Amino acid sequence: LSERGLALASACSALLAEIDALGPEARAALLRKWSLPVALALAAGSGRFTDIKSALPGVTARALAQTLKGLEAEALVERRILEEYPPRPRYDLHDAARALLPSLERLQAALAA
Numbered sequence: 001l002s003e004r005g006l007a008l009a010s011a012c013s014a015l016l017a018e019i020d021a022l023g024p025e026a027r028a029a030l031l032r033k034w035s036l037p038v039a040l041a042l043a044a045g046s047g048r049f050t051d052i053k054s055a056l057p058g059v060t061a062r063a064l065a066q067t068l069k070g071l072e073a074e075a076l077v078e079r080r081i082l083e084e085y086p087p088r089p090r091y092d093l094h095d096a097a098r099a100l101l102p103s104l105e106r107l108q109a110a111l112a113a
Helices: 005-020 024-030 035-043 049-055 063-073 103-113
Strands: 077-082 090-091
Touching: 005 024, 005 090, 024 035, 024 063, 035 063, 035 090, 035 103, 049 063, 049 090, 063 077, 090 103
Parallel strands: none
Antiparallel strands: 077 090
């Protein structure tokens, strides 16, 4: 492997080990196409559906809704209804998903290099 390939392999291996530690159901939810990009968007502060969709070019509303529901079902994302008019949902990462962020950011940095 090239130097960049070694950095990517190391980052992927560390991330997969952390994902595996969360259990098989969480692993299945996190390894779906949009789950990790959604986690990064939520970590960046995009908590409303439209903000998340804007942060992820190419994601459809249906794919995003299914991803958020899957992550919520595995207790990786929390959905809260904001007390405003009209009521709007806001999504936040739970601690288990937040623990993956350092590895996700290492992977993102390795991809950018």
